[in-house]
Structure formats: C-alpha cells, structure tokens
Amino acid sequence: MIYSTLQTYKKTKEMYPLSLQMALEFLNDNPILELQPGVYPIKGNQIYAQVVHTQTRPVQEIYPETHARFIDIHYAVKGEEQIGFAPVTNPNSVWLDSLAEKDLLQYRFVENESFVQMGGGSFAVFFPWDIHRPCCAVSEPGKLIKVVLKINMNTLDGTVS
Secondary structure: OEEEEHHHHHHHHHHOOHHHHHHHHHHHHOOHHHOOOEEEEEEOOOEEEEEEEEEOEOHHHOOOEEOOOEEEEEEEEEOOEEEEEEEOOOHHHEEEEEHHHHOEEEEOOOOOOEEEEEOOOEEEEEOOOEEEEEEEOOOOOOEEEEEEEEEEHHHHHOOOO
C-alpha cells in the first residue's frame, strides 16, 4: 500500500512504475470534477479510470476487499472518506469470491486494520496483497466523488500495450 499526494507524486514520479505513472497522470490531465460517472480508458482495458459518485457509509456496513489482477489507486475528488487497509493474513475469512467475474474478493473481517483519511489531493495505492475497505464515512455519511484508477498487474513489467 502506498499513501501519498499528487504534490509529492509530481516530485517523485520517476520512482513509480510506468503503468502507475500513466494512471496518475489521468488525474493531472483531466478536469475531474467535470467528468460524469463512468469508465474512462487510459490504455484500453489494461489501465482505466472509474469516476464514481457515491455516498460514504459506516465502516461496519462495508466489506473489505482485494483484487487479484488489478491494482487500485483511490483518489477522493470531492467530499471525504476513510479507507481501511491491512495485509492479507487470513484468507479463510473470504465472504464472497467473485474473482472470475469481477476480480473481487470480499472478506468478513480484517485483522490489524488501519485507516487513512482521503482528501486534499491524497491518493492510496492498493496491490493484490492489500485488503482495503473504501468509502467509509469519516464522521457522518456524506456525498463523495472519487476516481478509482485500475492498473492490470501484467503492466508492471513496463510493457503497456
């Protein structure tokens, strides 16, 4: 898991794999608040952005999740959220296995979960070995506009087709 800001990213982007740079540049190159909810291809179905308008909810109402094929980068555009995260330590707590259909595993519970508060240009990168619980209310549920950048793990070798 990586937690940073776009300001810091601009100073350190050479440290990121090319595919993550391509995804993060979407945030710099587009008028995010003007984009309608939906999917925006960056490199076909290998790297793309999902603009989401949603409502945050209490932590206990959201199942933690992981993905096997895609890295997620979460970026809160308007509103605030907290995202829980933890390493996968108990694979036996899987509640729903939708890997084949949606590249998604959801968990009943998470051991040693921590939270980061998202907003103000911050982003969080979650790899397949990072459980994450997005869209959690900080204090009260509220409206949230966010971008989830999806990067296929196969692109980390530097060959993005």
